[in-house]
Amino acid sequence: MIISDRNRSTSVIFILFGFSDYPEFHILLFLLFLAIYVITVMGNLGMIAIIIMNPKLHTPMYFFLKHLSIVDFCYSTAVTPKLLENLVPEDKTMSIPTCIMQFFFIANCALTDTVMLGVMAYDRFVAICNPLLYMAVMSQKRWSLFIAAGYSWGILLSLLFTYSLLVLSFCRPKIIDNFVCEYSGILSASCSDKYFSQLILRIVANFNMLSTLMIIFTSYIFISVTVMKMNSAGARHMPFSTCDSHLTAVGIFYGTILFLYCIPNSKSSCFTIKVGSVFYTVVIPMLNPLIHSLKNKDVKETLRKLMDKKMMSH
Template structure:
């Protein structure tokens, strides 16, 4: 029987999850359930708010709605399975669902990295070239940018997934994580993983550092422009519009750099699992909060929807 046939029919992965901490299974289940509910409500709510408020039909919120969509998608790809393995004894997953889960995660994570880069460019144009903003960030160009973001996410996924399905595995494999994370799956492969890991390392670093260079360059010009402003209120307003995005970028790229671009970080599988929880479960919950708490238009829309007093959102 060929390797491909065996992969599809015989290979089983056992997701270790957090089973080495039996006393924490129920508390972790409740914690992740609450986080997932907040994630779903927060991200779908953000998309709805942006759609129903005409004041939010701008490039910045167009990109933010896609960020919420991506956060919802990869949280939904991972968290339900995590919740399942915390409360059931059967932690197994066959090869096709494992690859499918990994495929969706990679598309979302790579696309989110490039989307954060596009959002940095949007802030650069808005602050450094405000008179040209409407022309440069036209609806057509925004759609083209998002098409490029999703296209590169799919291309990267094809490369990553091919390097995974080309591996050989034994019948039953213990995955030292709570989902089919690349390094955990590759670690149980019986093939020579040098070429595969090299391809992954190069592409992961390219995606991360290419996007980071654009983000840092954009913000370098933004800060130079802000420092040249004569008005203190103008500087504050410019900084405040960038604060949320900078917070999201720092959390997302900091976690990715630690997890995938520093080989030494894999010396502890507990650290890998904690880092993976952070960027797949926690960050999708944080993003709607980060981008809404300091945004008057979003808070005003929420207040109108809930018909609550203005004072509840102030302070």
């Protein structure tokens, strides 16, 4: 019985409805998302290259930023090419194994992103609150352990989410009213009992969000207390200036997640959910390198030097 259910599920396809309600905007949306993807790829790969090439940026903060760019590049690549294909009228279908595989990569990148943001907050906490112990606490070995833990955490939880979907069965072609194979869409397409999968989603997703937010909030509470104890306004401005890009990235990332969680599950909110999903999966990976390059003096200086060298070579 289990074998027959699995065989039946693998022959079922999903139809990603995407933006089919707005066929007149498909060309415009295709060009917009293509431009965003190009900027995302160039921005994140450029950030990685700048950090690797400049020895001045071989510090824990930029080490974590480099890996955040790697994750954002993978994140965008897991979503945007299929989104562009979905805007072509001929084919909006996806097999269940392919859909679940896409979800695995999306979940892996999103979960790893949360850990990276938490680790970067801890790094700022140590640098500002314990500057004399910074190099001892944030040793190169510890950098590697933090990054390995972040990737391992993302893989472990995404495998758990994926397993909770693989135990489901799917009886017939199903429409997913989104442009991407996200968890709730796959779950709603199942014709079997969803209690276990929904329980996994609630427990794991809430634990991951609360734990990473706790690390970020706690770090910035201690940072704020330390900075407020400083005598001069100039001394207080310096630590905050090193945190503003990270705080902006955290605010956009978690703000979008909380916005999507707070949307009521109704037909009237489908368009809002799609727009929020676009921002969460497509726009944020583009914004992160822009935020850190525009707000970071060292990155801007490296970019300027590279541009000067290029102009001199011509």
